[in-house]
Amino acid sequence: MRIFGMPMEVSWYYWVSLIVVPIIIEIVLRSKWWKKKMDYYFSFNQEQEDDK
Amino acid sequence: MYGTMQIVMAVVYMAVLVVVGLYVSRKIKTSDDYWVGGRNVGPWTTAISYCAAYLSTAAIIGSIPNHYDFGLGYGGFNLLSCLIFAAALIFFVLAPKLRALSERLQVVSMSGFLSVRYQSNRLRVICGTLVAVMMIPYAISACMGIANAMVSILGFPYTYSVIIIAVVAFLYLITSGFWGVSTTDLIQGITISISVIVAAAIVLSKAGGLTNVVTYLAETAPQKVTWNSGMSFITLFSYAGVWAFIAFGQPQLITKFMGLKDARTIGTVIRVSYVWNYIAMICLQIIAWSANYLYRNATFEARDTIAPMVIKDYTGGFVAGLFLCGVLAAGLSTVVALVLTSASSVAKDVYEDFVGNVRGNEAVDPKKSIFISRVVTGVVMVVVAIGTMYPPDFVWGLSTMSAGAMGAAFTAPLILGLFWKRATKQGCYAAVIVGVTTSIVWYLTGLTRIVHSFVPGTVISFILLVVVSLCTKPVEQDVLDVFFEPGCSKSKIAAVIAGGKRN
Numbered sequence: 034m035r036i037f038g039m040p041m042e043v044s045w046y047y048w049v050s051l052i053v054v055p056i057i058i059e060i061v062l063r064s065k066w067w068k069k070k071m072d073y074y075f076s077f078n079q080e081q082e083d084d085k
Numbered sequence: 086m087y088g089t090m091q092i093v094m095a096v097v098y099m100a101v102l103v104v105v106g107l108y109v110s111r112k113i114k115t116s117d118d119y120w121v122g123g124r125n126v127g128p129w130t131t132a133i134s135y136c137a138a139y140l141s142t143a144a145i146i147g148s149i150p151n152h153y154d155f156g157l158g159y160g161g162f163n164l165l166s167c168l169i170f171a172a173a174l175i176f177f178v179l180a181p182k183l184r185a186l187s188e189r190l191q192v193v194s195m196s197g198f199l200s201v202r203y204q205s206n207r208l209r210v211i212c213g214t215l216v217a218v219m220m221i222p223y224a225i226s227a228c229m230g231i232a233n234a235m236v237s238i239l240g241f242p243y244t245y246s247v248i249i250i251a252v253v254a255f256l257y258l259i260t261s262g263f264w265g266v267s268t269t270d271l272i273q274g275i276t277i278s279i280s281v282i283v284a285a286a287i288v289l290s291k292a293g294g295l296t297n298v299v300t301y302l303a304e305t306a307p308q309k310v311t312w313n314s315g316m317s318f319i320t321l322f323s324y325a326g327v328w329a330f331i332a333f334g335q336p337q338l339i340t341k342f343m344g345l346k347d348a349r350t351i352g353t354v355i356r357v358s359y360v361w362n363y364i365a366m367i368c369l370q371i372i373a374w375s376a377n378y379l380y381r382n383a384t385f386e387a388r389d390t391i392a393p394m395v396i397k398d399y400t401g402g403f404v405a406g407l408f409l410c411g412v413l414a415a416g417l418s419t420v421v422a423l424v425l426t427s428a429s430s431v432a433k434d435v436y437e438d439f440v441g442n443v444r445g446n447e448a449v450d451p452k453k454s455i456f457i458s459r460v461v462t463g464v465v466m467v468v469v470a471i472g473t474m475y476p477p478d479f480v481w482g483l484s485t486m487s488a489g490a491m492g493a494a495f496t497a498p499l500i501l502g503l504f505w506k507r508a509t510k511q512g513c514y515a516a517v518i519v520g521v522t523t524s525i526v527w528y529l530t531g532l533t534r535i536v537h538s539f540v541p542g543t544v545i546s547f548i549l550l551v552v553v554s555l556c557t558k559p560v561e562q563d564v565l566d567v568f569f570e571p572g573c574s575k576s577k578i579a580a581v582i583a584g585g586k587r588n
Contacts, residue, residue, distance in 0.1 A: 038299035039157065042312040046161025047367075050168050055359065058173055062352040070181060071349045076571040077185035 091239055094406035098276070098413060099253045105272065106257020106265040124188055124343065126267050128350035132357035133274030134267045135341045137418035139171060139332060140277065140365055150388035151324065152373030156302055156309025159316070160370040163325035164363070170329035172362040176355045179333070180342040182503050184351070186568060187343040190582055194429050195336040195495060201585030202502040203510040204564060209585070212517065215494060216336050219487040220427035221465070224420050225472040226484035230389075231416035232473060237393040238409045244474055250417065251470035258421045258466065259459050266421050267344065273414035278364055280411025285368035285375075287400045292375040301378045309377075319536055327537040331488055334496035334543070337419075337426040372396075424469060428462040486528040486538060493524035493542025497550045505554075506565050512554030520546030 036044050061067055126134070152160050183198070192198045196216060200209035228250055235246035257265045292298050299310065308315030316324070332338055345354070376395040385391055396408045432454070497516045501508040524542030527533065532541075567573050567581040 038296040038303065040303075040310060043157045043161055043310050046158075046165045046312075050165045050363065054165075054169060054173070058355060058359065061177070062355065067352070071351070073571060074181040074185040074348050077573075078188050079571075 090402050091406035091409055094403075095235075095239065095409055095413060098410045099249070101272065102269045102417070103253060103256045105269050106260050109265045109268050110260035125346050126344040127346055128353035129357055130267050130271050131341055131345045132354040133361060134270035134418070135338060135354075136172075136358055136361045136365070137270045137274040137277060137415065138337055138341070138422040140362070140415055148369055149373045149376070149392040150385070152370045153376055153391055154388075155314040155316070155324070156306065156374070156377075157299070157370075158309070158312050158314035159321065159325050160373075162313070162321055163328075164366050164370070166326040166329040167366065168359060168362055171332040172358045173355055175332055175338075176342075176351055176358065179339065179499070179503065180345070180351050180354070181348055183339065183342050184345050184348040186503075189567070189573075189578060190585075193340070193343060194426070195339050195499065199495075199498055199502065199513065201582060202568060203498070203508075203513045204560070204581075204584040205510050205513075206586050208510070208513065208517075211514075212495070215517075215521065216491070217427045217465075219491050220337070220423045221468060221472065222483040223487045224423035224427070224465075224469045225476060227416050227419045227423065228469055228473040229476055231413055231420075233389060234393055234409060234412040234416075237390055238397065238405060238412075247470055247473045250413075250420070251466060251473075254417055254421050254424070255463060255466045258424060259462050266418070266425055267341075269421075270418045273418040274361065276407075276414040277411045278361060280407045280414075281365055281368035281372070283404055284396055284400060284408045284411075285371040287404055288372050288375040288379070288395055291399045292378040295371070295374075298374050298378045302374065305382055306377070323533075323535075323537045323540070327539055330496075330543075331492040331539050334492035334494065334499065335488070336491070336495065337422040339495075339499070340426060340429075420469065424462060424465050428458065428465045432458040432461040482528075485533075486525060489528065489537060489539035489542065490521045490524040492539045493520040493546055496543050497546040501547070501550050501554075503568075506569060507554050507559060508550060509554040509557045509560055511557040512550040512552075515553045516546040516550035519549050 034041060036048075039047075148163075187193070187198060190198070190201050192201060194213070194216075196209050196212035199212055200206060228247065231250050232243055232246040235241045235249075236243050239246075241249075257269055289295060289298070303310045313321050345351070372392065372395060376391055379395065379399060385394075393408075396405050400408070494517045497520065498508070498513045502513070520542045523545045524538045527541050528538040532538070563577060564581050564584065567578050
């Protein structure tokens, strides 16, 4: 099958980067793991009890 | 040669950059404001600033001939690897922790970070000097790219073109530093995307559409529509994929993470960076494939002229002016990022931190520090301008070598320093010194025809860092706590920062 005249052996690069990779990125960014990771690194610069 | 419309467009564009830079300069109160925008740069600005610095003139003017020669397999591999690694994974892996630690440790450069992580003030000077030296040929080659585009599109003499570029970059860089660079990069990024989208749409329509162009390539040059464009995997990786990995060790890109206002907005940075890079890279590839059809796969001796020529021959005067602004935008954003990084290595790492550490922090006056930062930035810009006016024959090769050497020097110490507790000072010294040496020797002996010099330098750097670290005394727990534990007292952090100023 050819899309825009491209054979599959080439067109997959473009479809994967257009559809598959963004979906994976979105799944990771919306995951609890990522939110937890962000909160974890945010806490690096929160004031500690013994600093108050 | 084009008429006055293109000259007016280019002049107006450069005037906007200078005015914005001068406006932003009012925010500069401390040297942190100058070097990392007071860590107050928003996610959209960070993303586009990163992308604009990543996609330089070399990418606009230099990548089109490669896509023209090698076709879709090369282009697809290049697109996928750059998007996965340089537009997404680099933010997932490095940005959150580096942003958090740079604020905690009050560091504004890669050299500064490495010196504190590995508790060595000498490392600050070695890395700072290395960055300062390596950035200059890189900046010269980017500057040459813009000057050549001005010569071919506007018909300006080369010397005048260089002077104009240097004065514009100097004016907004010296007044507003990182903030000016980031703010103007937003304008530059938008200009690049509009210019390549419009140019690609017009050139593609002249070539009869994408299906027509690809069908033509499949009939006349079938290797261009195979998955590897007729190359071995190693060659394909060396040409198309290696630039995705080099980004991990480039100080001018990594510093962008340190200026981000809030680490929790990294998701937005990733989304914007991905979409922007996808659009820009696809459009450049479409321009190149359309040129294949329009010029019937002709061979060009001066390969760098393909992009300006196809724009000149097949689009109107306004689009040519817009495209020139895009080239100016891509080149200037890269030049200023490189000059700023080079100057920060001298002013911040060598003068402010190293001298301040030796004579005591009270010896460092913030106002004097900003003044020195501006003077050093100006001096580096002058050196780059002179180098561009009288370029040595080997400047293009030198810039490729510099990018590879910097990547080889910093990728392993940065990644392992962030995520591996056992990484030690001795391991870092070995990795930086041997990584750079291997990369340069590989380049000079002509082995780059096998694989890019970044690859052997980086592989050896990783191996040495691991082996030497395992053979030397582990880093003290108190130091590691600052890098690996969220809960850390100010006194402990201050002690570790002080440790990075000794030894």
